[in-house]
Amino acid sequence: MYAKIDDGNMSFTRKNRLKNEEKVLESRKVQVSAGGSFFVVLPKEWSKNIGLKRGGRVNVFLEEDGSIRLVPAEAAKEYQKAATLLVDEKTTPRSVDLFIKANYMSGCNIINIESKKRIEPELKKAIKASASELIGVETAEETSDKLSLRAIVDPTGFPFNSLFRRVSSLSLSMFNDSVRSLRENDFELACDVVDRANEAMKLYRLMVRQLMLAHSDRIIAKNLGIEHTNECITLAILARDVSRLIYHVSNIANQVKEILRVGITFNEKLMGLLFKIFATTRWMVENTYKAFMERDVELASQVMNRMKEIRDLDEEVTAGIFETVEDIHTAIRLTAILREVRRVAGHAVAVADDTIFNETVRHH
CATH class of the missing domain: 3.30.110.20 (Alba-like domain)
Structure with a gap:
């Protein structure tokens, strides 16, 4: 098995590097034309290596750090990677x-x-x-x-925030329906949640693709609603954490399916404890998404602080399982659900942390 990557029209950036790769800095004196325009002379070898010719055009970009970037107009056209x-x-x-x-x-x-x-x-x-x-x-x-x-997907047709709203709404509905399927003994609903995970992962992969394209092209970044390209790194981390949250929500639904399939039942007190930790986790998931969309660092901090409550409830539910459940298979299924709920809460905290980090990056 052999793999290769070809960057097509962008090959000037990778294939035709400067012969002396260490020579990446040249000092040039800024000159002024008779008409008052500023100009500099480009290094001859550099110009050849990137395919510049007399009469050719370049696109000029003012970067976020105050630097100026020149790109041959041909290279700025749509390319096939x-x-x-x-x-x-x-x-x-x-x-x-x-x-x-x-x-x-x-x-x-x-x-x-x-x-x-x-x-x-x-x-x-x-x-x-x-x-x-x-x-x-x-x-x-x-x-x-x-x-x-x-x-064939047009990157500018899927702004990042719109994708995030779709993913967050889908994952929250998956969590709610996983809990509902357990409460109402609805096997088909649990199956539906598992199926929805595939759609959520499609959106996740598109989110990452958009971020990769935005990171390499400021124009795409702007069209996607990303103000600073350095946000792409923190947003990619956030997308990854959301995908893990979805994965564990799907696992909850899978465990519920097994419980309903074999007809496992458990007492009302234990059910009450389980739904208590479900409610806290749901609040965390809903508000970690809200914190990101509204750039609310304080709300993100509140989400992170609720993790102690999850740990305390986890201990309480675990103790309840060992005290009241005699069947080993029932105990295994319940502890498996509990483990996945705890992980969902943990990834909600991770998303909250990503929100705080992203706001820090945006303001620097």
């Missing part, structure tokens, strides 16, 4: 799935899966299944030995 994976009989569907999703999230437009012989039908099915878990990806070309995927 491609990734290629050469597969063989030893290649597993899992490794191909990881390759496709990682390159989609990194901002690739084209993802090629190729073989020197032919791609096995089962592997092709796996490739198409992976593509179905990504927003805006279609099959661009298919032969016996090659399958090309193309990302």
Whole structure:
């Protein structure tokens, strides 16, 4: 299995680096034309290496730190970033799935899966299944030995805050319905929650892709509503924490499914303790999202402070399980739910911490 990445029209930044890579700084005197315009002479070798020619045009950007960046106009046009994976009989569907999703999230437009012989039908099915878990990806070309995927999603069509609202609303509804399915013994609702996790993960992958594109292009960043490109790092951390929160909410629903499938029952007192920790966790999830959207550092701090309450309730519920539940299988399922709820609360705290960190970055 072999992989390569090609940055297409952006190749001047990676393929044609300065021959002497250590020579990255030149001092030039600012001159003034007869008309009063300022100009500087660009280093000859640098100009050649990035493809500048006499009469050519450059785009000029004023950076956030006060520096000025020049980019050849041709390079500023839309480019195709491609990734290629050469597969063989030893290649597993899992490794191909990881390759496709990682390159989609990194901002690739084209993802090629190729073989020197032919791609096995089962592997092709796996490739198409992976593509179905990504927003805006279609099959661009298919032969016996090659399958090309193309990302057709317009990055500017999905502002980051809009994506975050969708993900946060979806994950909160998943948590609420997981609790409701347990309270109302609704097996189908628990199954529905698990299914919704797939949609939430699609949105997460798109969020990361948007952030990667925004980090490399200030214009895209502005169109996505990201004021400072250095926010992309903290927002990527936040997206990751939200994805982990969703994962553990899905696990709660899976545990509820098993409890309902085998008909496990438990006493009213224990049920009351469980729903108490559910309520506290729900408050934390709802308000950690609200804190981020409203840039409310104080509310984020309140979310973090509620973690002690979760720990205390965790001890109380655990003690209740050992005191009142005689069946070992019931005890295992209940402690598994409790563990996942605690982890959901923990990731709500992580999102709150990300909010505080992001506001710090924004103000520096």
